[in-house]
Amino acid sequence: MKRYLLKRVTTGLLTVLIAIVLNFFLIHIAPGDPIRIMAGMDHPSSEQLEALYVRYGLDKPLLVQLGQYIVNLLHGDFGTSYTYNKPVVSLILETMGPSILLALTSCVLAFVLGTLLGLFAARHQGRWMDNLLSYVSYLFDSMPPFWLGLVAILVFASTLHWLPTSGMVNLRNPQQGFGYVLDVLTHLLLPCATMTLIQIPQYLRLTRSSVTQVMQEDYIITFRATGMSEKTIFRRYVLKNAILPTLTAFGISLAYVVAGAALVEIVYAWPGTGRLMLNAINRRDYPLLMGIYLMIAISVSVITMIVDILYAWLDPRIRLK
Amino acid sequence: MALLEIRDLCVDYLMQEGSVHAVDHVSLTLEEGSSLGLVGESGSGKSTLGMAILRLLPEKTARVTGSAVFQGEELLTMPESRLRQVRWQELAAVFQKSMNALSPVHRIGSQMADVYRLHHPEADKAACRARVLEVLRQVDLAERVYKLYPHELSGGMMQRVSIALSLINHPRLVIFDEATTALDVITQGQILKEIQRLEKDLGLTRMMITHDISVVATSCTHVAVLYAGRLMEVGPAASVLRSPAHPYTAGLMAAFPSLTGEKKPLQGIPGFLPDLTQTIPGCVFAPRCPYATEACRTAQPPLESIEPGWQAACHHRLREVNNHG
Numbered sequence: 001m002k003r004y005l006l007k008r009v010t011t012g013l014l015t016v017l018i019a020i021v022l023n024f025f026l027i028h029i030a031p032g033d034p035i036r037i038m039a040g041m042d043h044p045s046s047e048q049l050e051a052l053y054v055r056y057g058l059d060k061p062l063l064v065q066l067g068q069y070i071v072n073l074l075h076g077d078f079g080t081s082y083t084y085n086k087p088v089v090s091l092i093l094e095t096m097g098p099s100i101l102l103a104l105t106s107c108v109l110a111f112v113l114g115t116l117l118g119l120f121a122a123r124h125q126g127r128w129m130d131n132l133l134s135y136v137s138y139l140f141d142s143m144p145p146f147w148l149g150l151v152a153i154l155v156f157a158s159t160l161h162w163l164p165t166s167g168m169v170n171l172r173n174p175q176q177g178f179g180y181v182l183d184v185l186t187h188l189l190l191p192c193a194t195m196t197l198i199q200i201p202q203y204l205r206l207t208r209s210s211v212t213q214v215m216q217e218d219y220i221i222t223f224r225a226t227g228m229s230e231k232t233i234f235r236r237y238v239l240k241n242a243i244l245p246t247l248t249a250f251g252i253s254l255a256y257v258v259a260g261a262a263l264v265e266i267v268y269a270w271p272g273t274g275r276l277m278l279n280a281i282n283r284r285d286y287p288l289l290m291g292i293y294l295m296i297a298i299s300v301s302v303i304t305m306i307v308d309i310l311y312a313w314l315d316p317r318i319r320l321k
Numbered sequence: 322m323a324l325l326e327i328r329d330l331c332v333d334y335l336m337q338e339g340s341v342h343a344v345d346h347v348s349l350t351l352e353e354g355s356s357l358g359l360v361g362e363s364g365s366g367k368s369t370l371g372m373a374i375l376r377l378l379p380e381k382t383a384r385v386t387g388s389a390v391f392q393g394e395e396l397l398t399m400p401e402s403r404l405r406q407v408r409w410q411e412l413a414a415v416f417q418k419s420m421n422a423l424s425p426v427h428r429i430g431s432q433m434a435d436v437y438r439l440h441h442p443e444a445d446k447a448a449c450r451a452r453v454l455e456v457l458r459q460v461d462l463a464e465r466v467y468k469l470y471p472h473e474l475s476g477g478m479m480q481r482v483s484i485a486l487s488l489i490n491h492p493r494l495v496i497f498d499e500a501t502t503a504l505d506v507i508t509q510g511q512i513l514k515e516i517q518r519l520e521k522d523l524g525l526t527r528m529m530i531t532h533d534i535s536v537v538a539t540s541c542t543h544v545a546v547l548y549a550g551r552l553m554e555v556g557p558a559a560s561v562l563r564s565p566a567h568p569y570t571a572g573l574m575a576a577f578p579s580l581t582g583e584k585k586p587l588q589g590i591p592g593f594l595p596d597l598t599q600t601i602p603g604c605v606f607a608p609r610c611p612y613a614t615e616a617c618r619t620a621q622p623p624l625e626s627i628e629p630g631w632q633a634a635c636h637h638r639l640r641e642v643n644n645h646g
Contacts, residue, residue: 035342116343217421218416218417218421219422219423219424219425222416222422222423225377225408225409225416226409226436226439227406227408227410228405228436229405237424240424241425242427262541270509282641315425315426316426316473317474
């Protein structure tokens with residue numbers, strides 16, 4: 001187990017390093033130029049532009065820039081955002097809390113609800129409830145998250161006035177203590193519901209097909225032949241075998257949700273990292289973008305590592321390898 | 322009274338194109354303490370027959386008719402609640418693919434203890450564990466198997482686990498469905514010997530489903546030969562295998578090498594199983610039979626007695642040919 005862990009950590013670090021290099025080149029190769037965007041529409045002179053390039057170090061060859069970036073990283077310096085003129089680390093830390101709140105709650109909710117619905121569908125296979133669930137799941141699966149978000153705002157916020165349209169807190173009426181928690185929760189409800197609904201279908205279908213597959217395994221016939229009731233077989237043996245693929249999907253979506261939530265964060269003006277990232281892309285804010293990508297790469301490796309370890313704990317067949 | 326009495330058992334698999342007559346009016350009797358080898362080639366319906374008796378065929382796609390009386394009780398129409406009591410307490414099984422016979426993510430011991438507790442709800446943890454260790458010992462497995470997972474054992478060891486599991490609730494009848502097929506001959510020989518020893522010690526009755534006639538020769542008191550879902554010949558293993566009365570039995574034996582006898586080239590049986598979606602008016606083996614005449618193609622031969630307890634369904638029984646010649 002110790003060697004397994006060490007191997008996982010080394011490959012994780014390597015993955016992050018490769019991600020840094022790839023992201024660096026991708027960002028710089030992509031069309032658009034932060035200096036031109038900074039200078040705006042005032043037809044700056046070429047001397048002015050030249051001065052800006054030199055000031056931000058963008059006049060040097062790409063490889064030199066990359067080397068400088070990595071050296072800075074090793075010193076704990078993630079750079080300063082061009083557009084916000086603030087350290088990248090503090091910008092990311094500010095937005096990470098709200099992002100994790102939204103991502104974690106919706107991911108866990110989708111995992112729990114999707115798996116439960118999938119189990120239900122598998123047990124009622126071919127009957128009308130199963131068919132209905134599969135139609136509805138395709139409907140939500142094919143809906144763009146931002147569109148669902150807009151519809152939800154239109155219905156529950158603009159028309160019915162049940163819930164706030166955007167933001168994380170009511171700025172006009174700041175609350176303290178329990179009132180603050182309640183305020184955040186009411187603001188969280190719509191974006192969280194949107195992201196949960198979008199993610200439920202994958203768990204539903206995965207669980208349903210996984211259960212169906214496990215039900216056909218030879219050991220299920222063994223247990224049936226021993227006189228074990230279908231209910232006991234399901235609870236004691238089908239569940240643990242069927243949950244494994246779902247767990248992998250949960251890990252993957254948890255890892256990518258930070259970036260994936262961007263569109264929903266924009267629609268609801270949620271002060272999260274996803275929204276920060278889209279702003280950084282639009283303005284070609286290289287240091288900020290690199291910082292956010294680095295954070296995503298790290299969270300993906302850490303979460304997949306945790307899921308792998310969890311998997312090995314649940315499935316004894318993995319431990320040997 | 323016989324332990325198991327099968328009468329006119331039919332199994333039809335219902336499909337969109339029609340139904341497949343997998344088992345066609347088979348009648349068999351299993352006396353207490355005997356061991357019956359059910360042989361036939363792939364697709365002969367032998368496994369289907371076993372699964373029908375165990376009531377493990379899917380109800381939607383398999384129609385089972387006839388009767389199977391086990392210890393005076395009809396198995397085929399037995400209510401679910403009674404069936405669950407009979408299962409494993411009186412009627413147990415060892416299945417084909419033993420590597421997948423248990424859940425891969427639970428420890429072997431805990432799964433076996435689960436099955437024991439099912440029929441002994443009063444047993445505490447220690448009692449369950451003790452019983453599991455006892456049956457593991459009976460099949461020559463070490464105690465440490467208790468806390469291992471199925472993938473940590475070899476095929477032969479998992480086969481022993483399957484046999485141990487079948488014994489855990491002291492059944493009267495155990496159905497072995499191709500239980501030794503996947504094993505090498507040495508392991509198979511060891512396990513067959515163990516099965517016979519256990520049988521004597523525990524007073525078991527056994528039904529052995531196999532395509533390997535040598536398994537029957539070494540380990541069974543009786544043999545039933547199945548072809549295309551119909552019973553061809555049934556009788557005491559020693560007599561039937563010494564001089565088979567049915568040309569199909571003779572053909573099966575000619576297709577197996579003899580270990581002790583002279584070296585002869587092996588002979589296969591030409592042709593294939595008939596299409597079982599069709600109703601065949603005559604003998605199902607007629608198209609492949611070297612002795613077939615017009616009568617064989619039009620009239621189904623009934624099972625006729627050769628000696629007490631020995632029957633064959635053939636218009637041209639080899640036994641009679643031998644006697645007259």
